[in-house]
Amino acid sequence: xxxxxDIEIGLKALASxxxxxxxxxxxxPVGNFPPQVDGDLLEDGVCANWLTERLDVSQPTxxxxxxxxxxxxxxxxxRKKGWVFYRRxxxxxxxxxxxxxxxx
Amino acid sequence: xxxxxDIEIGLKALASxxxxxxxxxxxxPVGNFPPQVDGDLLEDGVCANWLTERLDVSQPTxxxxxxxxxxxxxxxxxRKKGWVFYRRxxxxxxxxxxxxxxxx
DNA sequence: TAGCTATATAGCAATTTAGCTATATGACTA
DNA sequence: TAGTCATATAGCTAAATTGCTATATAGCTA
Numbered sequence: 001x002x003x004x005x006d007i008e009i010g011l012k013a014l015a016s017x018x019x020x021x022x023x024x025x026x027x028x029p030v031g032n033f034p035p036q037v038d039g040d041l042l043e044d045g046v047c048a049n050w051l052t053e054r055l056d057v058s059q060p061t062x063x064x065x066x067x068x069x070x071x072x073x074x075x076x077x078x079r080k081k082g083w084v085f086y087r088r089x090x091x092x093x094x095x096x097x098x099x100x101x102x103x104x
Numbered sequence: 105x106x107x108x109x110d111i112e113i114g115l116k117a118l119a120s121x122x123x124x125x126x127x128x129x130x131x132x133p134v135g136n137f138p139p140q141v142d143g144d145l146l147e148d149g150v151c152a153n154w155l156t157e158r159l160d161v162s163q164p165t166x167x168x169x170x171x172x173x174x175x176x177x178x179x180x181x182x183r184k185k186g187w188v189f190y191r192r193x194x195x196x197x198x199x200x201x202x203x204x205x206x207x208x
Numbered sequence: 209t210a211g212c213t214a215t216a217t218a219g220c221a222a223t224t225t226a227g228c229t230a231t232a233t234g235a236c237t238a
Numbered sequence: 239t240a241g242t243c244a245t246a247t248a249g250c251t252a253a254a255t256t257g258c259t260a261t262a263t264a265g266c267t268a
Contacts, residue, residue, distance in 0.1 A: 004124040011119035014208065016256090020108040023208060048215065061257055063216055082214055082266050093208065101201050104118065104127060120226090152245065165227055167246060186236050186244055 007103060010096045013072035018055055018065050023074065025054055026088045038081045045078060045087030111207060114200045117176035122159055122169050127178065129158055130192045142185040149182060149191030 013019060025032050029041040033050055052062035066086060069075045073092045078085045117123065129136050133145040137154055156166035170190060173179045177196040182189045 004121045004128075008119060008121055008124060011115055012255095015112060015115035015119045017108045017112055018256090020112060020208070024108075052215095057256090058258060059215075060217080060259080064256080067216085079215095079265085082212095082264080084215065097205050097208070100204055104124070104197065104201070116225095122226090156245095161226090162228060163245075164229080164247080168226080171246085183235085183245095186234080186242095188245065 007099055010072055010074075010099075013068050013074060016065070016068075018057065019069055021055065022051060022065060022069060023088065025051065026075065026086065029087070038083055039078065039085040042087075044080060045076070045085035048084045048086060051086065111203055114176055114178075114203070117172050117178060120169070120172075122161065123173055125159065126155060126169060126173060127192065129155065130179065130190065133191070142187055143182065143189040146191075148184060149180070149189035152188045152190060155190065
């Protein structure tokens with residue numbers, strides 16, 4: 001009940017098939033999505049709209065999943081021309097993996 | 105939604121402060137608990153009773169937390185003289201860490 | 209500025225999870 | 239074998255999570 005506070009937030013954020021799918025899709029934006037006009041697939045990330053389609057849930061539900069991952073620090077939103085693009089925060093993900101490896 | 109099935113079970117099992125505490129306590133049985141009579145702290149693990157006390161929940165609630173971790177394969181129960189002792193399954197835990205590292 | 213479109217929030221129903229008390233099971237021990 | 243003690247299960251309530259529809263917000267674009 002000490003270090004656990006941070007670790008638990010990350011674990012809860014990941015413990016969902018929808019959110020695991022999001023992170024998986026974001027691993028290879030170019031392979032998983034068609035070219036984007038207003039944001040670079042790699043630098044900015046993938047349009048929330050497209051991620052929503054892949055999740056097979058309503059737009060608000062997908063938005064909340066994205067927010068959970070974002071709040072946990074695993075993905076980074078970038079606003080551009082009225083769109084929001086999401087990409088993985090590999091550094092944060094790696095930090096989390098290290099904590100898992102060392103603390104569990 | 106493919107590999108995720110196994111990974112999700114593990115993540116859900118870990119995403120709880122009580123269960124994280126259990127795993128932490130079991131990391132150092134000798135340091136965390138007094139000597140045991142009927143089971144060896146290291147070979148057999150820690151008596152469910154003592155773990156329950158440390159968890160600060162009722163006996164049935166602790167039993168269920170232990171079952172979740174046990175079902176997920178993270179801890180191993182050993183019955184002896186009417187007691188049940190629990191120890192970490194380090195191999196299983198390491199396998200899980202590897203999956204996390206490679207798949208997330 | 210006005211309207212449009214993408215995304216976020218509000219608020220509700222259904223499901224899952226976590227806690228409890230009461231009780232059943234199961235296995236030592238006397 | 240009977241009794242006792244440790245642990246597991248049953249069954250309930252409260253809280254958290256996930257999904258939805260409806261609506262608000264925010265920021266382009268014309």
